Amino acid sequence: MPTAIAVTSADLVLPPTDHQTPTAALLHAPDAQPLEAALADMQVLVEQHGYVVALYPASLPPVHERRLHTVRSVLESDRIALLKLDLPPLGVSVLVRQLRQLSVCDFSAGVVASAARLLSHYIYAGALLNTVTRLDRVPVTLRSHAKSWVPGSQFGVLATPEPQLIRIGTDERLTGPAFGTRLVVAKGQLPSDWVTGTLAPAWRVQGVQEAALPAYSPKWWGTPKMIEFAAYLPDVSVLYQLVASVRRENCSWCGLDLIGDRCGFCSAPLVPPENPTRGPGVLTRGTPTPHGS
Template sequence: MSTAIAVTSADMALPPQDEYTLPAAVLQDWDRQPLESSLADMQALLDRHEHVIVVHSGAVPKAVKRRLHTVRSLLESDRIALFPSELPPLGAAVLAGQLRQLAFLRMNPGVIAAAGRLLTHYVHCGAVLKTVTRLDHVRVGLRAHATSWIPTSRFGVIAHPAPQVVRIGTQAALAGPGFGSWMLVAEGRLKTDWISTTLAPAWNMSGLRRTALPTESAAWWGTGKLVEFCSYLHDPAILHQLVSSARRSVCRWCGIDVIGDRCVFCSATPPVHDQPVGAGHRLS
Protein backbone atom coordinates (compact mmCIF):
# COMPACT_ATOMS: atom_id res chain seq x y z
CA MET A 1 0.00 0.00 0.00
CA SER A 2 1.67 3.21 -1.21
CA THR A 3 1.74 6.23 1.11
CA ALA A 4 3.22 9.64 0.20
CA ILE A 5 4.69 11.89 2.89
CA ALA A 6 4.35 15.55 1.89
CA VAL A 7 5.91 18.69 3.38
CA THR A 8 5.12 22.36 2.83
CA SER A 9 8.53 23.57 1.63
CA ALA A 10 11.65 22.16 0.01
CA ASP A 11 13.82 22.76 3.09
CA MET A 12 11.47 20.57 5.14
CA ALA A 13 12.30 17.66 2.83
CA LEU A 14 15.55 16.47 4.39
CA PRO A 15 17.89 14.57 2.04
CA PRO A 16 17.45 10.79 2.45
CA GLN A 17 19.94 9.51 5.01
CA ASP A 18 19.85 5.96 3.65
CA GLU A 19 18.22 3.82 0.98
CA TYR A 20 15.28 3.19 3.34
CA THR A 21 13.85 6.71 3.08
CA LEU A 22 11.28 7.58 0.44
CA PRO A 23 11.51 11.00 -1.24
CA ALA A 24 9.17 13.63 0.16
CA ALA A 25 6.44 15.27 -1.91
CA VAL A 26 6.94 19.05 -1.68
CA LEU A 27 3.89 21.32 -1.68
CA GLN A 28 5.84 24.46 -2.46
CA ASP A 29 4.34 27.99 -2.27
CA TRP A 30 0.76 26.85 -1.71
CA ASP A 31 -0.03 30.27 -0.24
CA ARG A 32 0.96 31.96 -3.52
CA GLN A 33 -0.33 29.70 -6.27
CA PRO A 34 -3.94 29.56 -7.54
CA LEU A 35 -6.31 27.16 -5.81
CA GLU A 36 -6.69 25.21 -9.05
CA SER A 37 -2.96 24.47 -9.05
CA SER A 38 -3.05 23.22 -5.47
CA LEU A 39 -6.01 20.96 -6.27
CA ALA A 40 -4.18 19.59 -9.30
CA ASP A 41 -1.02 18.94 -7.26
CA MET A 42 -2.89 17.01 -4.60
CA GLN A 43 -4.98 15.07 -7.11
CA ALA A 44 -1.78 14.05 -8.90
CA LEU A 45 -0.40 12.73 -5.60
CA LEU A 46 -3.60 10.77 -4.97
CA ASP A 47 -3.40 9.33 -8.49
CA ARG A 48 0.09 7.99 -7.76
CA HIS A 49 -0.44 6.97 -4.13
CA GLU A 50 -3.28 5.48 -2.16
CA HIS A 51 -2.82 7.90 0.77
CA VAL A 52 -1.08 11.24 1.42
CA ILE A 53 0.15 12.48 4.81
CA VAL A 54 1.08 16.17 4.99
CA VAL A 55 3.47 17.16 7.82
CA HIS A 56 3.97 20.82 8.68
CA SER A 57 5.25 22.86 11.61
CA GLY A 58 3.30 25.39 13.63
CA ALA A 59 5.29 28.16 11.95
CA VAL A 60 3.88 27.48 8.49
CA PRO A 61 2.05 30.58 7.14
CA LYS A 62 -1.65 30.67 8.01
CA ALA A 63 -2.49 30.94 4.32
CA VAL A 64 -0.82 27.55 3.74
CA LYS A 65 -2.82 25.97 6.57
CA ARG A 66 -6.05 27.34 5.12
CA ARG A 67 -5.13 26.07 1.66
CA LEU A 68 -4.39 22.58 2.99
CA HIS A 69 -7.78 22.35 4.68
CA THR A 70 -9.55 23.84 1.66
CA VAL A 71 -7.99 21.34 -0.73
CA ARG A 72 -8.80 18.41 1.52
CA SER A 73 -12.39 19.61 1.87
CA LEU A 74 -12.94 20.24 -1.84
CA LEU A 75 -11.51 16.87 -2.83
CA GLU A 76 -13.75 15.24 -0.19
CA SER A 77 -11.08 12.63 0.37
CA ASP A 78 -10.42 10.55 3.46
CA ARG A 79 -7.12 9.55 1.87
CA ILE A 80 -5.48 12.84 2.92
CA ALA A 81 -4.17 13.29 6.47
CA LEU A 82 -2.97 16.66 7.77
CA PHE A 83 -0.43 16.38 10.58
CA PRO A 84 0.45 19.75 12.23
CA SER A 85 3.52 19.04 14.35
CA GLU A 86 4.04 20.74 17.70
CA LEU A 87 7.80 20.53 17.16
CA PRO A 88 10.00 23.38 15.91
CA PRO A 89 10.56 23.36 12.13
CA LEU A 90 13.73 21.24 12.16
CA GLY A 91 12.04 18.72 14.45
CA ALA A 92 9.01 18.61 12.16
CA ALA A 93 11.33 17.95 9.21
CA VAL A 94 13.01 15.13 11.13
CA LEU A 95 9.62 13.65 12.01
CA ALA A 96 8.58 13.78 8.35
CA GLY A 97 11.81 11.96 7.50
CA GLN A 98 10.99 9.21 10.00
CA LEU A 99 7.51 8.81 8.49
CA ARG A 100 9.19 8.55 5.08
CA GLN A 101 11.21 5.63 6.46
CA LEU A 102 8.05 3.93 7.72
CA ALA A 103 6.38 4.54 4.35
CA PHE A 104 9.28 2.78 2.64
CA LEU A 105 8.59 -0.24 4.86
CA ARG A 106 5.00 -0.28 3.51
CA MET A 107 3.37 0.06 6.89
CA ASN A 108 -0.38 0.69 7.06
CA PRO A 109 -1.12 4.39 6.25
CA GLY A 110 -3.25 4.85 9.36
CA VAL A 111 -0.42 3.51 11.49
CA ILE A 112 2.14 5.74 9.75
CA ALA A 113 0.00 8.84 10.27
CA ALA A 114 -0.64 8.03 13.94
CA ALA A 115 3.05 7.18 14.44
CA GLY A 116 3.79 10.90 14.15
CA ARG A 117 2.37 11.49 17.63
CA LEU A 118 4.20 8.47 19.04
CA LEU A 119 7.61 9.35 17.57
CA THR A 120 7.28 12.98 18.68
CA HIS A 121 7.96 11.78 22.24
CA TYR A 122 11.42 10.58 21.17
CA VAL A 123 12.53 13.82 19.50
CA HIS A 124 14.51 16.40 21.47
CA CYS A 125 14.48 19.84 19.83
CA GLY A 126 16.35 23.00 20.71
CA ALA A 127 18.52 25.85 19.52
CA VAL A 128 21.39 28.12 20.41
CA LEU A 129 20.03 31.67 20.28
CA LYS A 130 21.62 35.10 20.33
CA THR A 131 18.53 36.50 22.06
CA VAL A 132 15.37 35.19 23.72
CA THR A 133 13.49 38.49 23.78
CA ARG A 134 11.04 37.34 21.06
CA LEU A 135 10.88 33.66 21.99
CA ASP A 136 7.19 32.86 22.44
CA HIS A 137 7.15 29.05 22.38
CA VAL A 138 9.28 28.57 25.51
CA ARG A 139 8.81 30.32 28.83
CA VAL A 140 11.73 32.65 29.50
CA GLY A 141 12.60 34.17 32.89
CA LEU A 142 13.25 37.87 33.50
CA ARG A 143 16.97 37.27 34.07
CA ALA A 144 17.36 35.63 30.65
CA HIS A 145 15.43 38.49 29.03
CA ALA A 146 17.75 41.02 30.69
CA THR A 147 20.86 39.06 29.74
CA SER A 148 19.75 39.03 26.10
CA TRP A 149 20.86 42.66 25.85
CA ILE A 150 24.49 41.72 26.56
CA PRO A 151 26.22 41.49 23.14
CA THR A 152 28.19 38.32 23.93
CA SER A 153 25.27 36.36 25.37
CA ARG A 154 24.32 32.96 23.95
CA PHE A 155 21.44 30.80 25.14
CA GLY A 156 20.88 27.09 24.92
CA VAL A 157 17.16 26.35 24.66
CA ILE A 158 15.16 23.13 24.68
CA ALA A 159 11.64 23.45 23.26
CA HIS A 160 10.67 19.77 23.40
CA PRO A 161 10.05 17.57 25.30
CA ALA A 162 10.68 19.65 28.44
CA PRO A 163 11.22 23.40 27.91
CA GLN A 164 14.51 24.69 29.30
CA VAL A 165 16.64 27.83 28.89
CA VAL A 166 20.25 28.14 30.06
CA ARG A 167 22.91 30.74 29.41
CA ILE A 168 25.88 29.17 27.66
CA GLY A 169 29.03 29.52 29.71
CA THR A 170 27.39 28.83 33.05
CA GLN A 171 27.39 25.49 34.88
CA ALA A 172 23.80 24.80 33.86
CA ALA A 173 23.31 22.01 31.33
CA LEU A 174 20.53 21.06 28.94
CA ALA A 175 18.76 17.79 29.69
CA GLY A 176 19.04 15.34 26.82
CA PRO A 177 17.59 11.98 25.78
CA GLY A 178 18.30 8.88 27.83
CA PHE A 179 18.62 6.62 24.78
CA GLY A 180 20.85 6.29 21.74
CA SER A 181 20.24 9.10 19.25
CA TRP A 182 21.70 10.98 16.33
CA MET A 183 21.79 14.77 16.14
CA LEU A 184 20.89 17.04 13.24
CA VAL A 185 22.20 20.62 13.24
CA ALA A 186 21.01 23.54 11.07
CA GLU A 187 22.96 26.79 11.18
CA GLY A 188 21.33 30.19 10.78
CA ARG A 189 22.92 33.64 11.15
CA LEU A 190 24.91 32.60 14.20
CA LYS A 191 28.27 30.87 14.40
CA THR A 192 29.00 28.52 17.28
CA ASP A 193 30.69 25.17 17.78
CA TRP A 194 29.10 24.65 21.21
CA ILE A 195 26.67 22.04 19.92
CA SER A 196 29.33 19.80 18.36
CA THR A 197 32.02 20.30 21.02
CA THR A 198 29.91 20.41 24.20
CA LEU A 199 26.27 19.43 23.79
CA ALA A 200 26.59 16.40 21.49
CA PRO A 201 29.30 14.74 23.65
CA ALA A 202 27.31 15.46 26.83
CA TRP A 203 24.27 13.79 25.26
CA ASN A 204 26.36 10.83 24.04
CA MET A 205 25.18 11.26 20.47
CA SER A 206 25.92 8.35 18.15
CA GLY A 207 26.47 10.69 15.20
CA LEU A 208 25.95 14.25 13.99
CA ARG A 209 24.68 15.50 10.63
CA ARG A 210 24.22 19.02 9.27
CA THR A 211 21.53 20.47 7.04
CA ALA A 212 20.14 23.80 5.87
CA LEU A 213 18.05 25.82 8.31
CA PRO A 214 14.31 25.70 7.48
CA THR A 215 12.97 29.09 6.44
CA GLU A 216 10.24 28.80 9.10
CA SER A 217 12.78 28.49 11.93
CA ALA A 218 13.43 32.22 12.35
CA ALA A 219 9.72 32.88 12.90
CA TRP A 220 9.35 29.95 15.32
CA TRP A 221 12.38 30.92 17.46
CA GLY A 222 11.87 34.69 17.20
CA THR A 223 15.29 35.39 15.66
CA GLY A 224 17.39 34.51 12.65
CA LYS A 225 20.54 34.49 14.78
CA LEU A 226 20.35 30.86 15.81
CA VAL A 227 21.60 27.35 15.31
CA GLU A 228 18.81 24.77 15.53
CA PHE A 229 19.44 21.19 16.63
CA CYS A 230 17.41 18.04 17.03
CA SER A 231 18.18 14.56 18.37
CA TYR A 232 16.21 11.63 17.00
CA LEU A 233 16.07 7.86 16.50
CA HIS A 234 18.09 7.08 13.39
CA ASP A 235 17.73 3.35 12.74
CA PRO A 236 14.64 2.40 10.66
CA ALA A 237 14.59 -1.04 12.30
CA ILE A 238 14.17 0.59 15.72
CA LEU A 239 11.44 2.88 14.38
CA HIS A 240 9.62 -0.10 12.90
CA GLN A 241 9.88 -2.08 16.14
CA LEU A 242 8.69 0.87 18.22
CA VAL A 243 5.67 1.56 16.04
CA SER A 244 4.83 -2.12 15.52
CA SER A 245 4.77 -2.74 19.28
CA ALA A 246 2.10 -0.06 19.85
CA ARG A 247 -1.45 -1.30 20.37
CA ARG A 248 -3.51 -1.17 17.19
CA SER A 249 -7.21 -0.81 16.58
CA VAL A 250 -9.44 -0.38 13.55
CA CYS A 251 -10.95 3.03 12.83
CA ARG A 252 -14.72 2.66 13.24
CA TRP A 253 -15.35 5.16 10.43
CA CYS A 254 -12.88 4.54 7.59
CA GLY A 255 -11.80 1.04 8.58
CA ILE A 256 -8.00 1.42 8.46
CA ASP A 257 -5.62 0.30 11.21
CA VAL A 258 -4.61 3.04 13.65
CA ILE A 259 -2.60 3.40 16.83
CA GLY A 260 -3.65 5.70 19.62
CA ASP A 261 -7.06 7.20 20.24
CA ARG A 262 -7.73 9.07 16.98
CA CYS A 263 -7.61 8.37 13.26
CA VAL A 264 -5.53 11.08 11.61
CA PHE A 265 -7.31 10.63 8.28
CA CYS A 266 -10.94 11.05 9.35
CA SER A 267 -10.44 12.30 12.96
CA ALA A 268 -12.77 9.62 14.31
CA THR A 269 -12.22 8.56 17.91
CA PRO A 270 -13.22 5.31 19.62
CA PRO A 271 -16.77 5.27 20.94
CA VAL A 272 -17.20 6.25 24.58
CA HIS A 273 -18.90 3.46 26.48
CA ASP A 274 -20.97 4.06 29.59
CA GLN A 275 -19.04 3.29 32.75
CA PRO A 276 -20.41 0.20 34.50
CA VAL A 277 -22.20 0.85 37.77
CA GLY A 278 -19.71 0.67 40.59
CA ALA A 279 -16.64 1.10 38.35
CA GLY A 280 -14.42 3.59 40.05
CA HIS A 281 -17.05 4.13 42.78
CA ARG A 282 -17.85 2.53 46.07
CA LEU A 283 -21.54 1.97 46.65
CA SER A 284 -22.75 2.88 50.10
Protein backbone atom coordinates in the same frame (compact mmCIF):
# COMPACT_ATOMS: atom_id res chain seq x y z
CA MET B 1 2.87 2.11 -3.63
CA PRO B 2 3.92 3.48 -0.21
CA THR B 3 1.84 6.13 1.53
CA ALA B 4 2.84 9.56 0.18
CA ILE B 5 4.49 11.91 2.68
CA ALA B 6 4.09 15.60 1.82
CA VAL B 7 5.58 18.82 3.17
CA THR B 8 5.01 22.55 2.72
CA SER B 9 8.62 23.51 2.06
CA ALA B 10 11.47 21.81 0.22
CA ASP B 11 13.87 22.54 3.09
CA LEU B 12 11.82 20.23 5.32
CA VAL B 13 13.09 17.28 3.27
CA LEU B 14 16.34 15.94 4.69
CA PRO B 15 18.53 13.70 2.52
CA PRO B 16 17.59 10.00 2.77
CA THR B 17 19.71 7.72 4.92
CA ASP B 18 19.44 4.81 2.47
CA HIS B 19 18.37 4.01 -1.07
CA GLN B 20 14.92 2.79 0.01
CA THR B 21 13.72 5.99 1.66
CA PRO B 22 11.43 7.86 -0.76
CA THR B 23 11.39 11.62 -1.05
CA ALA B 24 8.46 13.81 0.01
CA ALA B 25 5.95 15.62 -2.17
CA LEU B 26 5.91 19.41 -2.04
CA LEU B 27 2.65 21.29 -1.37
CA HIS B 28 3.29 24.79 -2.67
CA ALA B 29 2.14 28.03 -1.07
CA PRO B 30 -0.80 29.88 -2.71
CA ASP B 31 1.49 32.59 -4.13
CA ALA B 32 3.59 29.91 -5.86
CA GLN B 33 0.83 27.77 -7.34
CA PRO B 34 -2.81 28.44 -8.34
CA LEU B 35 -5.53 26.43 -6.65
CA GLU B 36 -6.36 24.45 -9.80
CA ALA B 37 -2.79 23.17 -10.05
CA ALA B 38 -2.70 22.36 -6.33
CA LEU B 39 -5.89 20.34 -6.67
CA ALA B 40 -4.54 18.48 -9.69
CA ASP B 41 -1.24 17.66 -7.95
CA MET B 42 -2.99 16.36 -4.84
CA GLN B 43 -5.38 14.28 -6.90
CA VAL B 44 -2.43 12.65 -8.67
CA LEU B 45 -0.78 11.88 -5.31
CA VAL B 46 -3.95 10.26 -3.99
CA GLU B 47 -4.44 8.22 -7.16
CA GLN B 48 -0.83 7.04 -7.23
CA HIS B 49 -0.31 6.34 -3.53
CA GLY B 50 -3.79 5.79 -2.12
CA TYR B 51 -3.18 8.04 0.88
CA VAL B 52 -1.28 11.28 1.57
CA VAL B 53 0.14 12.33 4.95
CA ALA B 54 1.01 16.05 4.91
CA LEU B 55 3.11 17.46 7.74
CA TYR B 56 3.69 21.14 8.45
CA PRO B 57 5.03 23.26 11.34
CA ALA B 58 2.75 25.40 13.50
CA SER B 59 4.64 28.45 12.20
CA LEU B 60 3.28 27.91 8.68
CA PRO B 61 1.65 31.14 7.40
CA PRO B 62 -2.16 31.00 7.85
CA VAL B 63 -2.77 31.50 4.12
CA HIS B 64 -0.75 28.37 3.33
CA GLU B 65 -2.54 26.35 6.01
CA ARG B 66 -5.91 27.47 4.62
CA ARG B 67 -4.80 26.29 1.18
CA LEU B 68 -4.13 22.79 2.55
CA HIS B 69 -7.60 22.57 4.09
CA THR B 70 -9.20 24.02 0.97
CA VAL B 71 -7.60 21.35 -1.22
CA ARG B 72 -8.76 18.55 1.05
CA SER B 73 -12.26 20.05 1.28
CA VAL B 74 -12.69 20.59 -2.46
CA LEU B 75 -11.48 17.07 -3.24
CA GLU B 76 -13.79 15.74 -0.50
CA SER B 77 -11.11 13.19 0.24
CA ASP B 78 -10.77 11.18 3.44
CA ARG B 79 -7.41 9.93 2.18
CA ILE B 80 -5.51 13.13 3.04
CA ALA B 81 -4.11 13.63 6.54
CA LEU B 82 -3.08 17.16 7.56
CA LEU B 83 -0.78 17.04 10.58
CA LYS B 84 0.06 20.37 12.22
CA LEU B 85 3.13 19.90 14.41
CA ASP B 86 4.35 21.89 17.41
CA LEU B 87 7.89 20.66 16.79
CA PRO B 88 10.46 23.25 15.71
CA PRO B 89 11.00 23.23 11.93
CA LEU B 90 14.17 21.12 12.03
CA GLY B 91 12.35 18.66 14.28
CA VAL B 92 9.59 18.54 11.68
CA SER B 93 12.22 17.70 9.05
CA VAL B 94 13.48 14.82 11.19
CA LEU B 95 9.97 13.47 11.76
CA VAL B 96 9.21 13.78 8.05
CA ARG B 97 12.24 11.64 7.21
CA GLN B 98 11.26 9.04 9.81
CA LEU B 99 7.76 8.76 8.33
CA ARG B 100 9.29 8.53 4.86
CA GLN B 101 11.31 5.58 6.16
CA LEU B 102 8.25 3.92 7.69
CA SER B 103 6.10 4.52 4.60
CA VAL B 104 7.86 1.68 2.77
CA CYS B 105 7.37 -0.74 5.67
CA ASP B 106 4.29 -2.92 6.10
CA PHE B 107 2.32 -0.28 8.01
CA SER B 108 -1.04 1.00 6.85
CA ALA B 109 -1.52 4.69 6.07
CA GLY B 110 -3.50 5.13 9.29
CA VAL B 111 -0.66 3.74 11.39
CA VAL B 112 1.94 5.88 9.57
CA ALA B 113 -0.10 9.04 10.17
CA SER B 114 -0.81 8.34 13.84
CA ALA B 115 2.82 7.33 14.42
CA ALA B 116 3.79 10.99 14.02
CA ARG B 117 2.53 11.80 17.52
CA LEU B 118 4.39 8.86 19.07
CA LEU B 119 7.71 9.49 17.34
CA SER B 120 7.68 13.23 18.08
CA HIS B 121 8.21 12.38 21.78
CA TYR B 122 11.59 10.84 20.88
CA ILE B 123 12.89 13.93 19.08
CA TYR B 124 15.00 16.29 21.20
CA ALA B 125 14.67 19.55 19.27
CA GLY B 126 16.20 22.82 20.33
CA ALA B 127 18.42 25.74 19.42
CA LEU B 128 21.29 27.94 20.51
CA LEU B 129 20.00 31.54 20.57
CA ASN B 130 21.56 34.93 21.14
CA THR B 131 18.27 36.31 22.52
CA VAL B 132 14.99 34.99 23.92
CA THR B 133 13.12 38.29 23.91
CA ARG B 134 10.88 37.14 21.06
CA LEU B 135 10.75 33.46 21.95
CA ASP B 136 7.10 32.66 22.64
CA ARG B 137 6.97 28.88 22.05
CA VAL B 138 9.05 27.92 25.10
CA PRO B 139 8.45 29.29 28.62
CA VAL B 140 10.90 32.12 29.34
CA THR B 141 11.29 33.69 32.79
CA LEU B 142 11.57 37.45 33.37
CA ARG B 143 15.11 36.85 34.59
CA SER B 144 16.05 35.16 31.31
CA HIS B 145 14.48 38.03 29.39
CA ALA B 146 16.59 40.50 31.37
CA LYS B 147 19.77 38.50 30.77
CA SER B 148 18.94 38.42 27.07
CA TRP B 149 19.76 42.12 26.88
CA VAL B 150 23.30 41.57 28.17
CA PRO B 151 25.72 41.79 25.21
CA GLY B 152 27.20 38.43 24.28
CA SER B 153 24.55 36.35 26.06
CA GLN B 154 23.64 33.00 24.53
CA PHE B 155 20.96 30.55 25.51
CA GLY B 156 20.47 26.84 24.99
CA VAL B 157 16.81 26.04 24.51
CA LEU B 158 15.08 22.68 24.31
CA ALA B 159 11.56 22.78 22.91
CA THR B 160 10.69 19.08 22.93
CA PRO B 161 10.08 16.63 24.47
CA GLU B 162 10.19 18.80 27.63
CA PRO B 163 10.83 22.57 27.42
CA GLN B 164 14.05 23.76 29.02
CA LEU B 165 16.13 26.93 28.86
CA ILE B 166 19.68 27.51 30.11
CA ARG B 167 22.20 30.30 29.82
CA ILE B 168 25.43 29.27 28.12
CA GLY B 169 28.46 29.67 30.37
CA THR B 170 26.78 28.45 33.55
CA ASP B 171 26.72 25.02 35.16
CA GLU B 172 23.27 24.33 33.73
CA ARG B 173 22.91 21.57 31.14
CA LEU B 174 20.18 20.69 28.69
CA THR B 175 18.65 17.30 29.49
CA GLY B 176 19.44 14.94 26.64
CA PRO B 177 18.05 11.60 25.50
CA ALA B 178 18.77 8.46 27.52
CA PHE B 179 19.02 6.39 24.33
CA GLY B 180 21.26 6.35 21.29
CA THR B 181 20.68 9.17 18.82
CA ARG B 182 22.23 11.08 15.95
CA LEU B 183 22.23 14.87 15.82
CA VAL B 184 21.28 17.08 12.89
CA VAL B 185 22.43 20.70 13.03
CA ALA B 186 21.27 23.69 10.97
CA LYS B 187 23.27 26.90 11.32
CA GLY B 188 21.68 30.32 11.20
CA GLN B 189 23.40 33.68 11.69
CA LEU B 190 25.25 32.75 14.89
CA PRO B 191 28.91 31.71 14.83
CA SER B 192 29.46 29.14 17.57
CA ASP B 193 30.68 25.58 18.04
CA TRP B 194 28.72 25.00 21.27
CA VAL B 195 26.27 22.57 19.68
CA THR B 196 28.89 20.31 18.09
CA GLY B 197 31.66 20.90 20.63
CA THR B 198 29.74 20.81 23.92
CA LEU B 199 26.18 19.56 23.48
CA ALA B 200 26.92 16.65 21.13
CA PRO B 201 29.58 15.06 23.42
CA ALA B 202 27.39 15.60 26.50
CA TRP B 203 24.49 13.82 24.81
CA ARG B 204 26.82 11.07 23.50
CA VAL B 205 25.33 11.25 20.02
CA GLN B 206 26.41 8.65 17.49
CA GLY B 207 27.13 11.17 14.77
CA VAL B 208 26.45 14.71 13.60
CA GLN B 209 24.88 15.75 10.29
CA GLU B 210 24.61 19.30 8.96
CA ALA B 211 21.49 20.52 7.19
CA ALA B 212 20.17 23.74 5.70
CA LEU B 213 18.24 25.95 8.10
CA PRO B 214 14.49 25.67 7.35
CA ALA B 215 12.90 28.92 6.20
CA TYR B 216 10.37 28.78 9.06
CA SER B 217 13.06 28.52 11.77
CA PRO B 218 13.82 32.23 12.43
CA LYS B 219 10.11 32.93 12.94
CA TRP B 220 9.68 29.89 15.18
CA TRP B 221 12.63 30.81 17.40
CA GLY B 222 12.13 34.57 17.25
CA THR B 223 15.55 35.39 15.80
CA PRO B 224 17.74 34.56 12.79
CA LYS B 225 20.82 34.55 15.05
CA MET B 226 20.61 30.93 16.04
CA ILE B 227 21.78 27.36 15.48
CA GLU B 228 18.99 24.79 15.42
CA PHE B 229 19.53 21.14 16.35
CA ALA B 230 17.57 17.93 16.75
CA ALA B 231 18.58 14.54 18.19
CA TYR B 232 16.66 11.59 16.82
CA LEU B 233 16.47 7.80 16.49
CA PRO B 234 18.35 7.06 13.26
CA ASP B 235 17.80 3.31 12.87
CA VAL B 236 14.69 2.42 10.88
CA SER B 237 14.58 -1.01 12.56
CA VAL B 238 14.25 0.70 15.95
CA LEU B 239 11.54 2.99 14.59
CA TYR B 240 9.74 -0.04 13.18
CA GLN B 241 9.87 -1.89 16.51
CA LEU B 242 8.71 1.20 18.38
CA VAL B 243 5.63 1.64 16.19
CA ALA B 244 4.91 -2.08 15.86
CA SER B 245 4.96 -2.55 19.64
CA VAL B 246 1.95 -0.27 20.13
CA ARG B 247 -1.47 -1.91 19.99
CA ARG B 248 -3.43 -1.08 16.86
CA GLU B 249 -7.05 -0.01 16.93
CA ASN B 250 -9.69 0.83 14.36
CA CYS B 251 -10.90 4.41 14.11
CA SER B 252 -14.58 4.48 15.07
CA TRP B 253 -15.20 7.25 12.54
CA CYS B 254 -13.26 6.45 9.34
CA GLY B 255 -12.31 2.84 10.03
CA LEU B 256 -8.56 3.20 9.44
CA ASP B 257 -5.97 1.51 11.63
CA LEU B 258 -4.34 3.74 14.21
CA ILE B 259 -2.02 3.69 17.18
CA GLY B 260 -2.37 5.99 20.14
CA ASP B 261 -5.53 7.85 21.07
CA ARG B 262 -6.38 9.81 17.91
CA CYS B 263 -6.75 9.13 14.20
CA GLY B 264 -4.24 10.94 12.02
CA PHE B 265 -6.68 11.28 9.11
CA CYS B 266 -10.00 12.34 10.63
CA SER B 267 -8.70 13.43 14.08
CA ALA B 268 -11.42 11.41 15.81
CA PRO B 269 -10.40 10.28 19.32
CA LEU B 270 -10.20 6.61 20.12
CA VAL B 271 -13.32 5.38 21.92
CA PRO B 272 -12.83 4.21 24.58
CA PRO B 273 -9.51 6.06 25.14
CA GLU B 274 -6.45 3.86 25.37
CA ASN B 275 -2.88 4.60 26.41
CA PRO B 276 -0.39 3.05 24.01
CA THR B 277 2.55 1.20 25.44
CA ARG B 278 5.72 -0.05 23.86
CA GLY B 279 7.30 -3.40 24.35
CA PRO B 280 10.52 -3.81 26.36
CA GLY B 281 13.87 -3.64 24.70
CA VAL B 282 12.81 -1.39 21.83
CA LEU B 283 15.49 1.20 22.47
CA THR B 284 19.11 0.27 22.86
CA ARG B 285 20.21 2.70 25.55
CA GLY B 286 18.08 3.57 28.54
CA THR B 287 14.34 3.23 28.95
CA PRO B 288 12.67 6.56 28.12
CA THR B 289 8.94 6.63 28.61
CA PRO B 290 6.72 8.24 25.96
CA HIS B 291 4.65 11.15 27.21
CA GLY B 292 1.65 9.80 25.32
CA SER B 293 0.83 9.71 21.69
